[in-house]
Amino acid sequence: MASPLDTDAGTELFSSYEAEFRLVQADILQKLDQIPDLSSEPRKAAIAQAERAVEEADELIGQMKLEKQNIPSSSRIRVNQRFRNYESDVDGYKRKLRGLADDRAALFGSRYSDNPSGSDMQLEQRQQLLSGTDRLDRSTQRLKNSQALANDTEAIGASTLADLERQRNVIQHTTDMLLESEGYVDRSVKTLRGMARRYCDPDLPSLMGNLALYDIISNTYVCAILGWLRIG
DSSP states (O other): OOOOOOTTSSOHHHHHHHHHHHHHHHHHHHHHHHGGGOOHHHHHHHHHHHHHHHHHHHHHHHHHHHHGGGSOHHHHHHHHHHHHHHHHHHHHHHHHHHHHHHOHHHHHGGGOOSSOOHHHHHHHHHHHHHHHHHHHHHHHHHHHHHHHHHHHHHHHHHHHHHHHHHHHHHHHHHHHHHHHHHHHHHHHHHHHHHHHHHHTOTTOOOHHHHHHHHHHHHHHHHHHHHHHHHHO
């Protein structure tokens, strides 16, 4: 038997396949225990059901074999050991089923013959058809699950891109405002410097004129500062 499921090792998808395998494995063991007590039609039906379960287990083994390549190396050793145990278990189930199916006396009961009748062949064909339908249904469901996972991943990616676009717009707007503010400050500084030079000119006519010019400079400076603060 395989070792207990260790959900800490491996990816979420691998763990999902592993859990599903263990459910199928329990179903196989139950059917294998029941078959020896059956004969004729019930025995054939039980064997067919067990064969379908083994086929499903085989499919899950294939899925796990692919997915375990994505597991980190630090965890892959334990996962590989469990995987080999699962493969060995399935091989054992196949051998036991072949032995049960080869017991024709138990399989056909009093109707046992080396030349099967037409009704027996039709029953076998129906069972094969049902087995194929079951496999198709399981494969379809797995495809649907994979598609749903892909859709969820795509939606998350689209949401992330939208958030990044909004953040880029905010940063661009802030940058534009800063550049515009720097332009206002530069013009204000140039104006103040020009007015300061005129204020210091010794040819100004009178003290009253100087005071008036000083008042103009002060008001201009205050207005420039207030304008810069509003922009910032």
